[in-house]
Amino acid sequence: MVIPGAEKELHVLGLSLLPGVYMRVLAQTVRQLGHNDLSLYEGLTFGPEDLKANDSRVFVTDAMIMAERALKLAGNEGLSFMLARELRVTIHGTLGFAALTSPTFAGALDSVRRYLQLRAPFLSMSWTEADDHVLVKLCTDFDVPSLYPFLVETVSATLILLTEQLLDGGDVEKRGFSLDNGKLSGVSVRLGGAEPAYYRQFADQLPVRFEYDQPDALLVFPKALLDVPMRLADAEASLMAREECEFELQKALKEQDDLAMAVRNMLRMMPGPLPSLEAMAERFCVSSRTLKRRLADKETNYREIVEWVLKDRAIQLLRYTNQSVSEIAYQLGYADLSNFSRAFRKWTGKSASEFREGGPDPVSEVGHSPARHLNCRPCGIKVLAPYKGHE
Numbered sequence: 116m117v118i119p120g121a122e123k124e125l126h127v128l129g130l131s132l133l134p135g136v137y138m139r140v141l142a143q144t145v146r147q148l149g150h151n152d153l154s155l156y157e158g159l160t161f162g163p164e165d166l167k168a169n170d171s172r173v174f175v176t177d178a179m180i181m182a183e184r185a186l187k188l189a190g191n192e193g194l195s196f197m198l199a200r201e202l203r204v205t206i207h208g209t210l211g212f213a214a215l216t217s218p219t220f221a222g223a224l225d226s227v228r229r230y231l232q233l234r235a236p237f238l239s240m241s242w243t244e245a246d247d248h249v250l251v252k253l254c255t256d257f258d259v260p261s262l263y264p265f266l267v268e269t270v271s272a273t274l275i276l277l278t279e280q281l282l283d284g285g286d287v288e289k290r291g292f293s294l295d296n297g298k299l300s301g302v303s304v305r306l307g308g309a310e311p312a313y314y315r316q317f318a319d320q321l322p323v324r325f326e327y328d329q330p331d332a333l334l335v336f337p338k339a340l341l342d343v344p345m346r347l348a349d350a351e352a353s354l355m356a357r358e359e360c361e362f363e364l365q366k367a368l369k370e371q372d373d374l375a376m377a378v379r380n381m382l383r384m385m386p387g388p389l390p391s392l393e394a395m396a397e398r399f400c401v402s403s404r405t406l407k408r409r410l411a412d413k414e415t416n417y418r419e420i421v422e423w424v425l426k427d428r429a430i431q432l433l434r435y436t437n438q439s440v441s442e443i444a445y446q447l448g449y450a451d452l453s454n455f456s457r458a459f460r461k462w463t464g465k466s467a468s469e470f471r472e473g474g475p476d477p478v479s480e481v482g483h484s485p486a487r488h489l490n491c492r493p494c495g496i497k498v499l500a501p502y503k504g505h506e
Contacts, residue, residue, distance in 0.1 A: 133178045133236060135171030136206055139163070141185055144198045150188040155181045175236050179262060186265050193313035195265050196321070199272035204281065207234055209363075213356035215281055216349040221341035223281065224251070226353075227274065230360040232380060233367065238270060239380045243428070245435035248301075249341065251334040252431065254383070264308050267332045271304045272321065274334060278302075279322040283344045290339055298323055301337040305329035330434070368399060374406070375413035375420065382424045388448035389424065392417045426462045429455075433471045440467045 142152040142163065156162050159177055166173075185194060204211040210230045214223035228240045228251075242251045251274075253267050279299065292300050302323045310327040318325070368377050381398065382389055390398075395417065396406040410416050425447050432443045444455035459467050 132172040133175050134208070134234060135166040135173050136169060137202070137234070138173055138178055138181055139166040140201050140206065141181060141198060142166075144194065144201055145185050145189050148189045148192050148194065148197065154188070155184045157184075179237070182262055182265065186262065190265060191311070191313060193311075193317050195268040196272050196313075196317040198269050199276055202273045204277055209356045209359045210234055211277075213353050213360055214277070215345065215347050216353040216356065217345050218348045218350045218353065219341060220278070220282060220336075220343045220345065222353065223345055224249075224336075224341070226357055226360070230357075230364055233360060233363055235266075235270060238266065239383050241383045241428075243431045243435060244338065246437060247338050248435075249336045249338055250331075250431065250435050251336065253332045253334075254427075264306070268306060268325075271306065271325075271332070271334055275302070275304060275321065275323050281345050281347075282340075283346050283348075286343050287340075290343060292337070292340060292343070301335075301340070303335045305331060305333045305335065307332060331431075373413065374399070374409045375415050378406075378410070378417070379420050379424065382421065383427075389421055422458065426459075429459060429467070430463075430470070433467055440471075443467070 142155055145155065146152040153163070159180065161173065161177075165171060189197075204215050207214075210226065210233060213226040213230070217223040217226060224242070228242060231238060231240050237255050239254050240251060241254070242249050244250075253270060255263055255266060287299075292302075299322050304323055304325045306325060306327050307329055308327060310325075314325060314327075368381065377399070378395060381395070392406065393403045396403040399406065401409075407416065410420070428447060429443060432438055432446070433440075436443075438446070440456075441452055444452050447455065449455035449458075456466060459465075459470070463470055465473060
């Protein structure tokens with residue numbers, strides 16, 4: 116279904132819609148690779164003509180069907196990298212403009228982190244500071260294991276290509292980040308799974324190295340790169356664009372049908388300590404009782420969602436920083452180290468120290484096998500010890 120123009124205001128769909136322009140570009144890319152793009156639309160309630168309006172929207176479920184079909188047609192030809200090259204900054208609307216005009220790369224990255232779901236509702240992004248690097252992690256909220264590698268590879272390549280285009284080249288070189296054998300020094304993309312055969316065809320065209328068979332899907336940036344100005348930096352224009360994105364996000368969150376997913380994604384974007392149930396309910400303009408009831412309808416509760424987010428952050432901090440276990444527990448909001456230790460052993464089957472020394476995640480990690488734990492869906496985490504502030 117396509118919802119163009121003012122008609123879309125009649126639908127209370129939250130973050131379940133995707134800009135139609137992305138599907139239009141996907142179809143065009145499939146056609147450029149020599150395939151019949153009309154087959155992507157079979158059985159759907161819209162066609163190419165419906166996607167011509169710049170403000171058209173499609174259901175995420177329909178977008179997933181189109182993406183799966185495109186992947187079957189052209190996935191082994193490097194569709195992800197071809198598509199990333201076509202997704203230029205202007206296609207992303209106000210989000211692209213907010214990033215383009217940010218005073219620094221840090222501001223651009225923060226805009227993408229906070230508002231990515233407005234353009235890609237199936238993905239959310241968080242970052243962790245690890246010594247002298249920033250680790251940007253991508254997660255998906257839909258159980259589409261066949262699509263996950265394609266989605267993450269496409270979004271990662273898109274972000275990297277935009278980074279190269281939007282940074283002030285002169286300032287980049289002054290800070291020691293000049294190209295090294297055609298690659299931006301200190302920056303890399305880490306992805307799970309085996310290296311695809313088509314990667315070598317595109318490797319020389321990419322400004323950074325893509326590393327496969329990694330435990331997490333991450334974009335790695337040196338901290339010093341965060342201070343580099345954007346090529347078209349304009350603080351006032353960037354603020355106006357962010358305010359428009361914020362209005363769009365808050366409206367979408369209030370209208371979100373799956374409130375459990377919305378709460379989880381909101382928590383991912385927040386620094387610690389995480390807010391109480393009452394504070395979160397206020398953000399969504401509902402009472403705490405209503406929030407509890409709507410989460411119960413999804414067979415979860417606020418405490419479980421908070422614990423899931425904390426577990427994910429704990430693993431990132433243990434894996435990629437040199438912080439002590441005590442420091443990590445405190446950063447996550449645990450007043451008592453023993454409470455954190457018991458919770459972490461339940462999540463992973465190991466103590467925090469054993470996990471840090473052992474490398475790859477254990478199979479028992481909250482219901483995920485090592486091959487699928489990146490598909491960051493809620494896992495019914497059970498709380499072992501009281502965590503301050505959450506119900």
